[in-house]
Structure formats: C-alpha cells, structure tokens
Amino acid sequence: MNAVFPTGFPPATAFYLVLLVATLLLHMVFMHYVLAGSAYLAVGRLMGRQWCRRCGWQRLLVDWLPFATGLAITAGVAPLLFVQILYQREFYSANLLLSHRWMAILPVLIVAFYLLYLQKSAWIGRRGWGWQIAVAATAFAGFAFIAWSWTENHLLSLDEAAWPTLYASGDLRYATAGLVARLAVWFLAAFPTLAIELAWQGRLLGIPLSGPAAAGETVAGLSPLRRLAMTALAGLVGMAAAAAVYWPTLPAESREAIAGPLGRPWLVAAAAGVAVQVICWLIAASRDRLPSGLATLATAGWLATLAGLVVLREAIRLATVDLDTLAELHAEAAGIGGLPVFLIFAGLNAAAIVWCIRMVARRAVTPEPGSRSGS
C-alpha cells in the first residue's frame, strides 16, 4: 500500500486488479449512459411534450438507450468475473446476505430494459403523454434501484464484522452511513459521462449542437450544446459535493489509502480531470461552440476523472480486506492455464467487432433520418 496503484502488490494481485479496474471502467462508460440517460429522459418527459419534441437529445436517447443497456450488461460481465477472482468470499457473502433483495435486480433489469424498447415503439406514440411519463420514470427508477443495490452489496462486502448479525437478524437490507453519499457520487458522475458521450454521438450523427442550424432545437432558451454543458457542470459539482459528504464516513485506513502513496496520484488525476472538464464546458457554453480540440480535451479530462474514481474505489476496498490471504488465492488463480487462448480470441473478436462496424458504416444505404454518414 506504499506504492502507487497498481504497483506494490504481488504480481498476480496487481494483474487481476488492473483487469478489474479496466473492465469496470468500460462498464461505467455504458452504465453511466443508461443511468443518466434514463434520468434525463424521465425529466424531459415531465417537462412536457413540447419540450421533448424540440430536444434532440431526448430523441437520441430514446433511440439508443436499449442498445446502451445491452452494452452495459455485456460490459458488466467482465468485472463480475474478476471480482470473483479477487474478492470471492467478500462478494459472495454479500450476495447471500442480501439474498432475494439482491436477486431482485434481475427482474427489475428485465422490466426496465423492456420499458426502454417500449419507449421506442409505435404503441406508446399512440398513447397519452401520461404513459410517456410513467414509462420513462419507471425505467429510470429501475436503473436507480439497480445502482443502489450494487452500492449496497459492495459496501456490505467490505463490512465483514456486520455479516453474522445481519444474517441472524434475517434483514435483507444493509444501511450504512456512507451508502447514500457513495451512490450519489456514482449517480452524479454519470452526467458528465452522458454529456461527453452525447456530444460525440451528436457529432458523429451530424446533429447540430449550436448556432443557427440548431435554432429549432432551443429548449428553455438553451442550445443543445448549452444543455449538455449544464448537465455536465451540474453533475461535476454535485459529484464533488457528494464525495465531500462521503469522505468522513470512510474508515481511517481507506482515507489513508486514498490520500497516501497508493491513491494520491489517482486522486490528483481525478481532481485535475474535473477541473479540465469544468473549464472546457464553461468555454463551450459561453461561446456556444464545441470545436474538436475542446471536445477532445474535455474527453481526456473525463477519462482521467473516471479512471481516478475507479482506482480510488479500489483503494478504499484494498485498505479494508485481508490482503495476505487474498494474495495467495490470486497467485493460485494466476497459475491456471488459458490466458493465451483468451488473448488470441479477444484480439480476433475485437478485430471482428471493428470490422463489422466499419463494414456497416460503408455499406448501409439510405442514411438514417437526421444523420450524415448513416452509421
């Protein structure tokens, strides 16, 4: 714990930690789109039909949320695998203690997922606006419940002392001081992610972000770009505030891990990333323009923040678990064969994925409504 993450751990532990952090980052990239996107949609629906008709982001989200959910789930499977290698006993114990309450995320996920498809259907277009509100709000509530459950499960997995009493009580909830604040960090961090992703999606699909071309898309006096900037800035400020509330609830060892050699460079990266994003969005909002350079800079800041958060999240956990026992298990797992096979197929499949996307971008005829390239 005296060297910057992920150095300073036994090789096997470091190896699986890097894999967990990298794949969890990918999960966050898509999960944030779903969580913040479904919230954005629900708020939009509440604002009324006129509002939504003018807001291109609402249309875009309705269109893409189901696929993003598929990606969030798919991307969640990989960290799920590595969590089980790294912290098997902790993760399983929390799962078992929360029992039905934990398992409830699955039916909820199915319902929320179908509601997203329902939102795209012609059926709902023929219904009253109340339906739109109900469907969007329920889908968001579902995703919020899932996020809460992951946080609750995670915190419980770190609190071994609480396991026997919780088990004996038969209570399927684990309420602890930092829960709400931690959940708020993730929830609010999702909005800057959504803003960055929508900005790029808008560019790729040729949606005008600002200027005269976007005049018809002004909502509440804000151009599409300014709405993104507001979303991102609100999320960043809120996230920082939530983190400040979360901090004192952390055990002393975890705070040390964050502020000490293990986490400090990542803390700095996350904070710098926030600063860069804030500046970029302020500039973009004041000029009502987002040139590629600025978008790239904001994206770099966003990535630094997200990577920093995911690593600090691990630092908190590493400070509370019994690393010596775990390291033995990691070394045992690392001794098991199959890695080369994985690397070969992962490479081939990644290439196949890129190939598919490019092939479709080249070959698809008649561009999509409102798009430039048809991809």
Add this chain to the structure above:
Amino acid sequence: MTPLEHYPVVDLGPIMKGMAIGGLGIFHVFLAQFAIGGGMLLCYLQWLHMRGRCRLARRFIDDYFKVLVLVSFVLGAVTGVAMWFTSIQVSPRTIGVMVREFHWVWATEWSFFCLEVVAGYLFFRFGPRLPDASRLQLLGLYSFASWMSLFWINGILSWQLTPGGWIESRDVWQGFFNPGFLPSLLFRTICSAAIASLAACVLINLVPGFTRRERESLVAICGRPLVLMLAMPLVGAWYFGSMPADSRGWVTGGSVPMTMFLTMAVGASALIGLYAIFGILRKQLYVNAATAGLLLSLAFVATAGGEFVREGVRKPFTIREYLYSNSVARDGIAELRQRGVTADDPYPLRDEAAYPSEQLVLGGKVFRAQCSVCHTLGGVNSVIELTGSWSLEQKRLNIAQLQQTKPFMPPFAGTPEELEALVQLIGWIDAGRPDAWEESSDPAVLAEIRRWIDEAGTRPGHASLAAATGDRRR
C-alpha cells in the same frame, strides 16, 4: 483445498435449492438455444435467398431477427447473468471453483458474447439497409459468435459431471475437453436447431403480410433443420454413455424423480421428432400457429426435463470426485470428522432463540451445513418425513453411513457429537418442537456412532458400493 468454506446459507423455506437453479436454468437454456439456432437458421435463409431459392427469406429474416433481439438480447442476456447469481445463492463454493479453474475460458466466452451483441445489434438496426452479401457476413458472425459461447460454456458445464483427466492433472484443457464435451456440444447444437425451427414456424403464422401459399413455403424451408433430430437418439446415447455409471443408474430407475424427468425429456423430444419427420418433412403438412405453439411447448418440456436431469445426475457431487453438493471437499471428510463441520462457522442460526438447548442449535447448524442444499426441515424432501418411521438407533446408523443409505448422498462429515445433535434436532421437530428437550450425551452412544462413521469410510457411496463385499447393513 480447505474442507469447507462458511457462507451465510440462504434459506428458501420449503423449496429445495436445486429447484431454484433448475427452474431458472430451463428458461435460460431454452432462450439461449433459441438464439443460437436462430442465428444458424437465418444464415441458411439468407444464403437461400442469395441463390434465388427463397424469395421471401429477406423479409422473414428481418421479422425473425426483431423477435430474436427482443427475446434473446434482453431475456437471454439477463437470465445468463441470473444463472451466475443463482449459482452463487445455491452453492457459492461450486461456482467459486468453476470461476477459478476456468476464468480464462469464461473470459474467452465473454469476448464472443461482445461480438454477438455488436454484430446482432448492427444487423437489427442496419440489416434492412445492407446489401445481401453484407447481411450474410453479419449474420454469419452473429451466429458463429453465439454458437461459440455455447462451445465454451459447454466445456465448463460438462466438466462438472465428467471432469476426466483434470482430477489428476488439474490441467484446464483436460478439464475442458472432458469425456462429455463433444456429445453434449453436438446434442445441444441439435436442440438449438430444432427450437429455432419450431419458433420460426410459430412466427411465420403470426407476422402479418404473408399469404397462405407464402407461409406454406416458409414452413417447408424453416422445418428443414428438424431433420437433424434424426441424429438425436444416437448423439443422446453417446452423451448418456459418457456419464459415470452411477449417474446413469439414477435416471434409469435408481431415483424416481430423475427417471421421470428423463422420460419427460425423451418422450417430448420423440413426439416432436416424429411429427417433424413424418408430418412436416415427408408429408409436407402445413403447421399452423396452434400446432407450432404446441410443438414449441413440447420442446420447452424436453428442455425442462433435460435441465433437471443435468442438475440431478451429478449427485452427490457438484463437481464430480472433487466437491460434494453440500460444498464439502471430497478429500475433506476425514478432517471434518475430527474438527467438526460447525467448528469455524461464524453464522448463528436465524431463529436461535426458538431452540430450547445448545445441542439443538448445533443440530440446526449441522443440518444447514450438510443437508440443507438438498433437504428441508418440513417442505420438499423433508428429512423429518423421510426419517419418520425410523427408530432413534436407525437414524443414527443411517445418517452415520449416509453414503450407503443412498449413494447419491455425500458421506457424513462431522463429529459423533454433531451427528447426535442432528438426530436430536430431527426428533425434536418431529415431536412438534416442545419447549424442553433433554440433552443427549451418553458416551456409549457417541462411541457407537463413531464406530459406524468409521465403518462407512470417507469414500463416496458409489465407490464404497463397488468395493463392498455385499454385506450392507440397514
């Protein structure tokens, strides 16, 4: 490997845990096979279309694919995650070992899953606007990726029943390409093709816009993969032959429910196969929505039977010759008989105050650790009922020699004190849970139990049966 790891055991009340995973497994396997077979069928249709041999294919493919995406991308993917979560709930140690031993296989499967999702969604979204050759490429990648995820997961699942050379070498590839790998892969591939065909027949009747003539020609084409069912008896027999002899015994009369489930699976498959071969393929009968729905339901029944059999025949193991169903390591029995199965258990009982004595609490913990994965104390497969007609002495003897009482139970893995506590618990519950219950600690009784336990040995029932001299006391 430690003899046992203690987890907070989930209590599903009157329901047996195996039922939970079996129940969910049916849905997941059915949906996954639908997706795998669906991909292959659509490739075939697209190919026919490109050779000018099925004019309607392109339109039907797009309709079918929408259903495939709505069903398999949502339900299939989420029930897949659900299988994982349920396995954790039922037997964390089993899934823990599987994850540890095969994490790179699982990671490889995941990389195919990613390809499947991307290729599938691209086809869903852009397929109608792509030229034929590109459509075939995309469908080909999609169905190859989804079949490959079957390929990988099938190795892990068949390893549980027939770990083969892995037991000695601990080599991941020996475990993966185990004796059951190939027959079960072939078998599941055929099932997938059949399910997708039947689902297509349902859909042909449901989507609007086709004339009766067009429907007939589509049914005739989509029914073709059903011919693969001709190979089912052969592949099934091969699969069956790859199973350990005692597992085969359970499903051929040794265990009534297992035999029933197998009969259900074979019977339903045979009905589908006969109708498919004689009705659809030879007589070119038209399959209307009701018939197709019925056939698809039969396929579901067959899947259900098959999944229960697959879960059941592994008994008393979840990983053959390595880990017992109650998460006790095969090689950990002797140690637990010395140290006690409850010695390191940090978890109290949920309703500890309701037990009048320490001994009964101990009995409750022994039951939870060793029996609760297959039995309840008053619901399905209740030990109270099963021992209802036994004397005290018979209970002690038969539990001490559990693996000989029924070879699909693991050996008892605890001290004589623990066994006696369990027997007392059973008696106490049977007596209606009275407020007072006398402690039983007669050294002579404990010594006798110890002798019985030692006599039974630490080997699983099928092994000690094979070695027995025929003198099996009951």
